[in-house]
Amino acid sequence: MKIPFLLFLLASVNCYSQQQGSFAINGVPQKLSWVNSPLKWKYELKKLTIWAGEKTDLFADPQHEYTVMNSPKAVFRPDETFLLSGKAEVNFKTDYDAAVLVVYAGDDAWAKLCFEYSPQKKPYVVSVVNNGLSDDCNHVPVNGNKIYLRIAGLGNNIFAFHYSLDGKYWHMVRYFFLTTKKEVRVGFSSQSPTGKSCRSIFSGISYSGKKLKNLRNGE
Numbered sequence: 001m002k003i004p005f006l007l008f009l010l011a012s013v014n015c016y017s018q019q020q021g022s023f024a025i026n027g028v029p030q031k032l033s034w035v036n037s038p039l040k041w042k043y044e045l046k047k048l049t050i051w052a053g054e055k056t057d058l059f060a061d062p063q064h065e066y067t068v069m070n071s072p073k074a075v076f077r078p079d080e081t082f083l084l085s086g087k088a089e090v091n092f093k094t095d096y097d098a099a100v101l102v103v104y105a106g107d108d109a110w111a112k113l114c115f116e117y118s119p120q121k122k123p124y125v126v127s128v129v130n131n132g133l134s135d136d137c138n139h140v141p142v143n144g145n146k147i148y149l150r151i152a153g154l155g156n157n158i159f160a161f162h163y164s165l166d167g168k169y170w171h172m173v174r175y176f177f178l179t180t181k182k183e184v185r186v187g188f189s190s191q192s193p194t195g196k197s198c199r200s201i202f203s204g205i206s207y208s209g210k211k212l213k214n215l216r217n218g219e
Helices: 002-020
Strands: 033-035 040-044 047-052 058-060 067-069 073-076 081-090 098-104 109-117 123-131 137-141 146-155 158-164 171-177 185-191 198-208
Touching: 047 185, 058 123, 073 098, 081 098, 081 109, 081 185, 098 146, 098 198, 109 146, 109 158, 123 171, 137 171, 185 198
Parallel strands: none
Antiparallel strands: 033 073, 040 047, 047 198, 058 067, 073 185, 081 146, 081 198, 098 109, 098 185, 109 123, 123 137, 146 158, 158 171
């Protein structure tokens, strides 16, 4: 009985260390670390799966009615210019459930590109930029529960968001600036602002340090 108990103890310690520490994924040159722990997560078969817990979000209401900054974010420090993309798949259940690519420099300066479930029960591409307070914009409805998302870092805290239906032709969502002097990190998130949980799966993850030449030509 002692050996099985020891194995159980070691497995428990390893699980806790993985949850709290940094981890590597294929396609990204740096290790990722968590800002807010997820309900659970796993990385296998080159897929990163993040389960967001109950009432998790990243939003500071412009009317100061509420601020929620508890969504789990797996982030790393990118190059000055870069492209980060992946295919997002979401098990939509409740309003605003979303898979998210995030640009994060602390709770006062961040931006997120979401594949999000709307109150009309339709998946949408949604973006939010927060320079002290958050804006909020629904861009386009999408059929199904899968889509490609991309962040383009253009240098000097300037970024662009894109989405794609096939992973080849990219549509620009927005082009923006973050007002911050803090270190910027980027990565993956999941949220469930009105529900109990949301599972987001990221596959086909790709990163490069090159600068996007043209924001609007579908490159």
